[in-house]
Structure formats: structure tokens, C-alpha cells
Amino acid sequence: MRAAIEKRTSKRSFTTQKLTADQISKIENMVTQINEKSGLTFEFIEDGSAGFTNFKKSYGFFKNVRSMILTKGNIHLPHLKEKIGYYGEEIMLDLVDMGYGTCWVGGTLDRDAFMINEDEDLACVILVGYAESRSLKNKLTASRTRIIRKPISERIISDCELPEWLENGMQAVVLAPTARNSQKVHFDYKDEVLTASVADDYIRDLVDLGIAKKHFEIEAGGHFEWGNGAKYFRVD
Ligand SMILES: Cc1cc2nc3c(=O)[nH]c(=O)nc-3n(C[C@H](O)[C@H](O)[C@H](O)COP(=O)(O)O)c2cc1C
CATH class of the missing domain: 3.40.109.10 (NADH Oxidase)
Structure with missing residues (x-):
């Protein structure tokens, strides 16, 4: 990665x-x-x-x-x-x-x-x-308030076992920043068609959608069309 x-x-x-x-x-x-x-x-x-x-x-x-x-x-x-x-x-x-x-x-x-x-x-x-390096006290506080990342299984619905390229892309999506740490962007893989969508009920949801697509493409290659619910195209 x-x-x-x-x-x-x-x-x-x-x-x-x-x-x-x-x-x-x-x-x-x-x-x-x-x-x-x-x-x-x-x-x-x-x-x-x-x-x-x-x-x-x-x-x-x-x-x-x-x-x-x-x-x-x-x-x-x-x-x-x-x-x-x-x-x-x-x-x-x-x-x-x-x-x-x-x-x-x-x-x-x-x-x-x-x-x-x-x-x-x-x-x-x-x-x-330049990020300030953390004092020991801050490090301890940070480890208690560590960012909770939803697992891949909560970010994608699929009708089959995830192929390797899709698993790689999703691993990068899990690490993407999201507004209010909502991790709402959701992927759907059915009949070998992949789409990404978000509820779009918060002002920065669509920003999160773009971020998630970028992370996915960096690790899986290929590209998504623009749009909420748009399809992904694989490039071999
Ligand atoms: C579109 C967007 C807007 C954000 N706005 C804020 C913000 O207003 N204030 C803030 O402290 N963090 C903001 N963040 C950072 C998120 O809180 C952060 O990405 C999330 O908690 C996950 O933590 P991580 O980036 O350390 O992985 C924003 C992130 C994104 C993607």
C-alpha cells in the first residue's frame, strides 16, 4: 500500500x-x-x-x-x-x-x-x-481516543468473495479521512459491477465520496465515473 x-x-x-x-x-x-x-x-x-x-x-x-x-x-x-x-x-x-x-x-x-x-x-x-510531536501525556490520551475504523465488511456489500484488487482498494478506503469520522461512503459489488455511494445528508458527504474514490483507485487501479452511485471501470 x-x-x-x-x-x-x-x-x-x-x-x-x-x-x-x-x-x-x-x-x-x-x-x-x-x-x-x-x-x-x-x-x-x-x-x-x-x-x-x-x-x-x-x-x-x-x-x-x-x-x-x-x-x-x-x-x-x-x-x-x-x-x-x-x-x-x-x-x-x-x-x-x-x-x-x-x-x-x-x-x-x-x-x-x-x-x-x-x-x-x-x-x-x-x-x-510541521506537526508537533506528541508529548508522552498526549500520546497516552491519543491512544485512548484512537480513531475507530470500520472494517471492510461494513463498507461493502458483495455477492461473492472479494477479488484481490477489490480487497486492496477497500483497505485503502478504510484508511481515508472522512468528515466527522462518519465513514459513510459505501461500496456495492454485484454481478461484477462496482459502485460507490453516500447518503448525501450532510454537507461534506460528497467530499468524502471523492476522497474514498481516490484512495480506492490508488490501490486498485482503474477509475470511477463521477457521481454518487457511479460505476467503477477496471484497467488491466
Ligand atoms: C471533508 C472533511 C472535513 C473535515 N472537517 C474537519 C473539521 O472541521 N475539524 C476537524 O478537526 N477535523 C475535520 N476533518 C478530519 C476528520 O475528523 C478526520 O479525517 C477523521 O476523524 C478521521 O481521522 P484521521 O484523519 O486521523 O484518519 C475533516 C475530514 C474530512 C474528510
């Missing part, structure tokens, strides 16, 4: 170390490339800390937040939220490869701190920085 998928967990406490001009330029290039291929309008912000200083909105979950990528796009772009999840996760995993701590944040931030065009939707931000 890709190391970044196994290694990634959400990081909310950062050191005060700022990104250098060279690092910023690399991240900005990644953002430009993603925008060119997706039609999205992601934007790197060196200092977005204003979105995290209002305690009422960020609940004190975060420490030393500074740099981030605004994951946004034109409201008329088809499958906007799903694409934000899919391409945002592509950037996130690359950032993890580069050694950065990251976190998707869609709810616990002050949206008024960010300037967005009227015809754009800001789904989330992706934090990027």
Missing part, C-alpha cells in the same frame, strides 16, 4: 516553523497543476491563521495553524464537492509524502476569515505544516 495512505492521520497541532519560499513555490506548483487538470480553483495561503483564532468556531482543537490550501471551485462545475475531495486528497497524500502534517477542515473554522469569489464554494481547507 502507498506509504502516505498508511502514514496519514489528521494533524491539528503544529510547530511555529514557517514554510520556506522554496517549499511554498513547490506547493503552489502542485496547486496549479491540480487546478489545470480539474477545473477547480484551489489556492495556497501562507497565513490563514485568522480562520482559527475564533475559539467559538474552532473549539480550541488546533494549535499554531498557519499555512493551508483553500479547496474550492466554481459553483457551476459539475460534481464540484466530489472533485474537491478527489483532487484535494491527491494533494494531501503528496504533502504527506513530503513530510508535512495535514488535516481537512470544513466545519471547525471561521469561514468569514477567507475571501472567496461570489460564484465559488469553499468546501474545506487543507492545513499544511
